[in-house]
Amino acid sequence: MDLHFTEADEAFRIEIRTWLEGNLVDEFAALKGRGHLGDMDGVIPGRRRWEQRMVEAGWTCVGWPRAHGGRGLSLLQEVIFNEEYARARAPGRLGHIGEGLLGPTLMAFGTPEQQARFLPRIVDGTELWCQGYSEPNAGSDLANVKCRAEPDGDDYRLTGQKVWTSLAQDSDWCFVLARTSTEAKRHHGITCFLIPMDADGINVVPIKQITGGTEFCEVFFDGALAKGEHIIGEVGGGWRVAMGTLAFERGASTLGQQLNFQTELDEIIQAAKHNGTAADPVIRQRIADVYIRLRIMRLNALRTLTGHDDGTPPRAAMITKLYWASWHRDLGELAMDVLGADCMVLPESGELSELQRLFLWTRSDTIYAGTNQIQRNIIGERALGLPR
């Protein structure tokens, strides 16, 4: 057991911290705290320019191998990067789906040609990605994908509907699961396609959410052309690809979020001190409780970095999503209880306050990317070996 960071790691921390301090200024200062969950569709033009600033300094795809244009950082350094990024309140990354999901998927399942075509443009920020996996009837049950891909020469025509696609309005490309065979069993006959979002026959409709924001979209395909050369993995092998992507989704990308959460908790503590509820014994217990659970969230995350010798994370890593989603929901409820009667009054602007948005938005945390119920199935079956 040794939880010290090395001197090299600490030096790296200073490096990224210093860079962020020096660059989150002028027009970028206004981006602080923006573009995160619940606000992912906010301040897009500014965040595009910020991505370019990141590219220039080599801060995109820091965890990718050098061979693919990354920095080849260790997992721990990636954590440090994410922590400092969050601590600086730097804006939500526009390129995170390409960097965190599609890139690793391509490295694992793509051809050298596909890697050469797509990876550099994720690194240089010139192509943004969105993900087309979920459908209205394939939420928890991804194997139920209905979107059809019909052959057209060497290529395919996609027809169907995707939903909960973040940033679809602003993306250049989408990776899509579609059914290439209706005869095969549910898990078979699914194929993973890459398709440009400006193809004919693609229509994006934003979904207005509980907060009034629209970061998720529906994407309608009506015979849109996906090239055969842009299939990831085998035709009919999309299930395996999708499972790979989901594993990346649960990976290191969340490792900085505790710092964002800490910022939110700090705001609640300030509010409690300001309005006197900090003296309320019931509120004090609850603030201490969320603080304790946040500390442990970080420790759990650090623990996942020390995996087994074969590189797999410890089975305790499976609790990550259930843990943070439930915690964040509780934080939202606490925020309102700290505000008391003020919690229901909108600010002068008529828009939700940050804490009101937190409260409403966090109801979705326990739903997207695997509901709490699905997470408990996964833990029960995979970590504990309970029967289906």
Added chain:
Amino acid sequence: MDLHFTEADEAFRIEIRTWLEGNLVDEFAALKGRGHLGDMDGVIPGRRRWEQRMVEAGWTCVGWPRAHGGRGLSLLQEVIFNEEYARARAPGRLGHIGEGLLGPTLMAFGTPEQQARFLPRIVDGTELWCQGYSEPNAGSDLANVKCRAEPDGDDYRLTGQKVWTSLAQDSDWCFVLARTSTEAKRHHGITCFLIPMDADGINVVPIKQITGGTEFCEVFFDGALAKGEHIIGEVGGGWRVAMGTLAFERGASTLGQQLNFQTELDEIIQAAKHNGTAADPVIRQRIADVYIRLRIMRLNALRTLTGHDDGTPPRAAMITKLYWASWHRDLGELAMDVLGADCMVLPESGELSELQRLFLWTRSDTIYAGTNQIQRNIIGERALGLPR
């Protein structure tokens, strides 16, 4: 909506209250508060004498029709009877299984001969009954009964094991589910037998519980003789009989228990006042919460009395067991939290204190007579129509 009791009802309340006050004296005064759940095997001899006193005054089987030797009380008067019985802290009834379960089952499914043979001896307290339904592998899943009944002339020989049988040591008769056919489907092939507990081949083994008490027993049958004339309903029709009994179990018999619960809550409130935790805002919230929920428990129970025109209770009645079991468990936890550090220290006697016993015993409340999980299945499927 009219929640007034009639003058006749109020007069009846005075009658039973006066009788209890006048009779729970001398040797019977020591029985107050004894013989209830968690202590059902306590002070048996005294409670036998108390049953006889009740018989003499005509206070047994008060809800039964006059034709069967009861008082023919209305459901509301039965409630009043149970409330006053509980308010007086009168001891747990030794005859409650015969009076509340077997009697109604016989009235519904028994022959006139069976009714004439058995009902009068429940009314006059000369025969005590126990119930042999549950088995080690047929707890929630009653259809899984394995106890075998093999024909022996007109009669049957029972072989197998029953469990969680209250008062088996002290009962004269037992009503038992046993399998008369192994070929039939699970629900079929079960038959309901009445068998005297002094028959050869019956062995009773008390089960020591979490509290150290032994009110439940295992009952082993090894070729014990049950007469064919003592089969309730059809051979192979035991499932229907059992479902009928379970419906009685969830019926009016629990309608006085709120008063027992109130007594327990009063003791906790006294303890809180005594040790100063009554000034603790967190404890105050929790005491108010259990008080509110207890008030509502009584209102829920009263509401079940106003059923539909066809005599069936409202579907809201299905929450009864889940509601009180969960509440009682919470009360046990609150009791410990009020006691604080004292909660772990045994009294001088070395026996559990009343509140410690409450705390431990209530862990079983959410299990026996249908676990909370089974109750939620029943509510979901029968009250809400959700699919199996």
Added chain:
Amino acid sequence: MRFAPTDEQEQLQEAARGWLSEAPNPSWNRLITEQGWPAIAIDEDCGGFGFGFVELALVSEEIGRVLAPIPLLASAGLAAGAIQTGGSVTQKKSLLGAISQGTRAALAYEGPLTATRCANGWHLNGTALRVIDGANAKFLIIATDQGLFHVTDFQASPTASIDPTRELATCTLDCTVPEDARLPQGDLEKALMRGWVLQAAEAVGAAEACLDMAVAYAKVRTQFGKPIGSFQAIKHKCSDLFLLVESARSATWYAAWALDAEAEDAVLAARTAVSYANDALFKCAADSIQIHGGIGFTWEHRCHEYFRRARADQQLLGHPRAHRAAIAHHLLGAI
């Protein structure tokens, strides 16, 4: 003993449900013309229908069920309640008569509001927050350090709330009123308890709507080849909500009856009902979103409207915690 609506009461409730299903967002004028609900619990000699709060609560259940933006709670509950329990005969005739006819009224009590004796009667001053329907009210009942007053001279500006189905306002007063503007027997708690009962009733209706939506969805939404309602995670959640809804209903029906019957424990019953029902509504609204999954947190689905109502209502007329604190005071004495 009959712990259920009478046939007549049931008909009233069903009629309200039917009317609201056709007119979920009726104008106040239409409500007055076609239904006249504000008159339900007002005595006939004051121009009302002469029923009680049981009837008003049953109608409120239906208002809550569809989150109809009908401020019956403000005029028929709080304002009328203040006058019924505190007003002089003259005040009752005139003010309750007006409410019966459809004049909108509201109760302002979250001050500070002060009353000072002056030559011409009383000078009233101050600002009240979160007055339900304050911006539409023709008159206010205000709670001051010197008791309750009715007043028509005030300024109101709407308060934007996370719950758009319940209009709130900030009301400012600086006026002089004659002596007879004071309610001689005015008692804020007696007014509030009428509000609590109706608020509880609305919460019962709203909570049941959340449960009904969730159950209906769980029956038709399939995942893994089965309706999600067959999975215990969903089924048991629904069962727990059913327990909450039915218990809140028992508490609320009793509180309404206790009010009409002037039962000794009427205040306790009202606090019991409103604290339990509002917490039940919160749980039902939150879990309904969860059961609905993705569509549960879209703007188009009504789930979030119930959720917003649920949280806002926990702050209206006293948080459940405050009611529990009052009940603890009753059980345990002061701290």
Added chain:
Amino acid sequence: MRFAPTDEQEQLQEAARGWLSEAPNPSWNRLITEQGWPAIAIDEDCGGFGFGFVELALVSEEIGRVLAPIPLLASAGLAAGAIQTGGSVTQKKSLLGAISQGTRAALAYEGPLTATRCANGWHLNGTALRVIDGANAKFLIIATDQGLFHVTDFQASPTASIDPTRELATCTLDCTVPEDARLPQGDLEKALMRGWVLQAAEAVGAAEACLDMAVAYAKVRTQFGKPIGSFQAIKHKCSDLFLLVESARSATWYAAWALDAEAEDAVLAARTAVSYANDALFKCAADSIQIHGGIGFTWEHRCHEYFRRARADQQLLGHPRAHRAAIAHHLLGAI
């Protein structure tokens, strides 16, 4: 960075587990002879093994797992901790040396205990409640208004507890001790935090045992023709317990490491660990009974022993609520 036991630490833990599975209820003498655990975290120059609290915590996990009645927490944790952080060089050599060799010691702090200067040194007086292993201890460390003292002259009578696996005693003092019986740097919190870490570690082991029992039972117990672990009501309960156990483990391992590394947040880490782990154990023990159904509340099944331990331990060395109150004080200042 390695947030997991080293190979050596893992071997120590596995050896402890193996030994305890053969000797779940060992005599103290056998423990000392065969394992010498009290010496683990004591410096070599005081006769110890020179490891740290990480190692002691890993062994404590195993003690907790089988509820072994081994009071390592009392002597190696609390008493040794008090001496390690507060004793003079001489005191360390003699007292820690004795503990290393197997002398039993305990910490008495729930007084009132008073120390008064007198001609020959200090007069110590008072009664301490719930002293872990107090009746078997050869010497006590006591916390008085004048600091910490070590004392051998005391009377102890056992306290019967709902948790028979943890021996408690009431200790009474009325004696005079020389000046050098006082620990010059004595600091009760520093002693207690060592106890908190070991208590948390025991809770992690015990909680995991509850989970493991429940999971194993859920795999073999069938109802309705299926293992009950296939029902979400049971499966999801187990998953929630797994989350608690693993989180408690993260918190506890960190707290032990922070203690050894003298990290700035060591006290906070210890309070975090013990409050979370004790509440987690309670939930695991309670739900394990529920999952076991009928046999879960029989005397013969160990479920109830864990449940008794769980509730008793919430009161030992500070209730989780008290730890949270202390953390709130850190975050929010005094009330």
